[in-house]
Amino acid sequence: MVSPLLEVDRLSIAFGGIRAVAEVSFSVDEGEIYAIIGPNGAGKTTVFNLISRLYDPDGGAISFAGQDLLALPGHRIPAAGIARTFQNIKLFDNASVLDNLMMGRYLHHRANLAQQVFFTPFTRREKLADRARVEEVIDFLELQRHRDKLVDGLPYGVKKVVELGRALALEPRLLLLDEPASGLSPEETDDLVFWIEDIRDELGVTVLMIEHDMKLVAAVSDRVLAMNSGEVIAEDAPGAIQAHPDVVAAYLGA
């Protein structure tokens, strides 16, 4: 039995007096598409923020590929192989789509400061290699039209795709998607279904996503975790979870 890629064990954090995440445990296997659902305020994004080490938990453990994640500072998470997108899109507004995607390659460069200031052939080679990889992502997500445009003026749906692309450019093992379908039209959401599946099948990336769109969740997920008020209330296959009484109660208010 292969051990899970990501293991979250009794994770907890409180802000002020509010228990945002309380004893949450789950695990994600490599090659899975795992979804987390729950009403607003359930603590889903906070779990993501804990995994990507933007916050320190009050208790619990997170391990990734056998490594203790809590021992790493925030900016080492991508090096460990985890990339994420944000609910409210955090793109670099004053840069082009291409530059945003190139940022995803930051980790993979080896040139030191002097080599960069003098732009040695080594730096140039690295930059060209980065560009080639980024172009593959652009092909995958069909962003060719927007390549040189400034992110600031793009439609919301396109921005979401760019953020996805930036995360992919990192070549992660695990991809955290925070509400990838929010704000997308039905057609765009359909594209998303294919992309997420391709990400798993062609790129070999494991996907952990927070999502409200049950159609999307049902279409792609292998397993679903339901949260409410910071706690886990159910874990099951997508079809079964929708019928789970606690989940129904959480959404409709018992």
Place this chain on the structure above:
Amino acid sequence: MKFHKKTDYLIDIRLFRDGRMAFWYALLALVLLLAPLATPEYLLGQAVFTGIYVVAGAGLMLLSGYCGQISLGHAAFLAVGAYTSALLEKAGVPFPAALLAAGMVAAATGVLIGIPALRLSGIYLAIATLAYAFIVTEVLLRWESVTKGASGIHVSKIDVFGWQADTELRLYYIVLVVAALSLLAVRNILRSPLGLAMMAVRDSETAARTMGVPVARVKLTAFALSAALTGFAGALYAHKVPYIEPEQFNILISVELLVLIFIGGIGSLHGIVFGAVFVISLPQWIAIAKDYLPAYVAQQTGLQAAIYGLLLLLFIVFEPAGLYGIWLKIKHYASMFPFYRKGAMRLQKTHAKSETW
């Protein structure tokens, strides 16, 4: 109208986009190298100041324009560079070494400011840089045993193993080389991973961290590089003046540098040059304009400062892309003529843009 067809990735990162662009810049280089031979001494002096401000402006543009860390006290680095160079040369150190040392010491000061700045953001950072500048000036003033305090130091001529820069022309060439190298260095940084990281830190620290950018290290590097460049400018400045004392490096100079990068065009390399030319030549324009102003206005000592402030405000309100923005509009108009549409370059209420060229 020229359409740029790109056939390989190299085009985007090469120094000159195509042969035509390289031609124009080669022409410019020729003019800059040969014209001074026939230029009056006074204009040469102004050109030297412009070159010095280009170097200093490049430093500030790197830190504030590209990395987003507002510096209200950049004159401090100018001062550190000037004094380091002057004092070392008095002790017999040859100019090239003194110049390098000026940059290193300034860079060290930059890191010193950068470390507390790591935890600060926005307004706290801006005021902290202001505070640092005041402290540096005060230290230079009081450390009389070394800096001679308010009496100042007379700086010797640049001496490179016997070859002296004893004419304005020679000083001009030295400054020209340093300025060109500074712009090249900034350009290189911008098209390298560090430059992208800096811009990422400017736009969203959280996202940058998520991409694996060591935000603190990038900020400190930006501070150090920016301070080093400005330190070089300070060393050159010391030789131009050639008498330095702490009061020269006051908040008005820091403001001048900020005006330089803004009016020049935030986020563009051309902007650094445009801004420097603007700041240095403005007093000349005002002197000429005085003849056309009513006597009461023309006599005022505050006239220059008033025009300065007014121009800054006008640019901020009406042309935030600066002189470079105007330059782009002119080029666009010329290339589209006679099909120019008025709305094509309408002012967009967006933030400053960053271009790698």
Place this chain on the structure above:
Amino acid sequence: MDPAVEFFQALVSGISIGCIYALVALGFVLIYKATEVINFAQGELMMVGAFFAFTFVDLGGMPFIVGVLLALAATALFGMMVNLLLLRRLVGRSSFTIVLATVGLGTLLRALASMVPGWGAETHALTNPATGRTVAVAGVTVSYEHIAVVVATIGLVALLYVFFRFSRLGVALQATSQNQLAAGYVGIPIKAMFSAAWGIGAGVACVAGILLAPSHFVHVNMGFVGLKAFPAAVIGGFGSIPGAILGGLIIGVAEELAGLYLPEGFKNVAAYVVMLALLMVRPQGLFGVDLRERA
């Protein structure tokens, strides 16, 4: 002089100048809280206010109180005009742009003030009824001006407190400070609030200028004294009004004590050193809110 007396003398001077720093910082923070604008021309507003007072009282020959009230009104109006002509066009721009704009404004005001006939680049004295009189308290000389500064500051702060707590405009301003969008939704005219904030901020600056005139005199570079208000606001924690006042007092006292006990030069930078030291341990100031980006 007896060291204890020296200490208390410094304390008195420190509190006095500290009150003025506090007032400049107060006006600065008021404008920031309501409009999110960082006004680097606050010192110049103070200068303009002092000059208005000088014009009415000394040049115009009016009684002190009348002149002061007129100056207050004139400065408040001036502040509102600045908001109308300049700041309103800069809504939505980056804070770097706004900082630069207020810096440019300060430069312009300084230069224009030097061109006004009767003002010019000379130093003027503002005649006031408290000049020259002192009282001795346990060996410490306390001038009437010191007392006037403290009393005026306490009075103004109390007035502002009552205003913000109990008046309609005051409450509306508080709402705008906390959440512009929400305030707009409940019908508060945001643009008018901005004007009001600038008017009040300028008025407070005017009071500071009048209180500063006896010791620093009235001249176009007066505003540079106001630069110290920024460390004061930062120490108190940007966006906190009690913080600004406390910050001003801390800086004033620190300066005087530094002048007394430390070698020459420390007094000039005391404000900045204290601020940097505090920011090391508490990046958001004493009462400030963490400004860092939320995930």
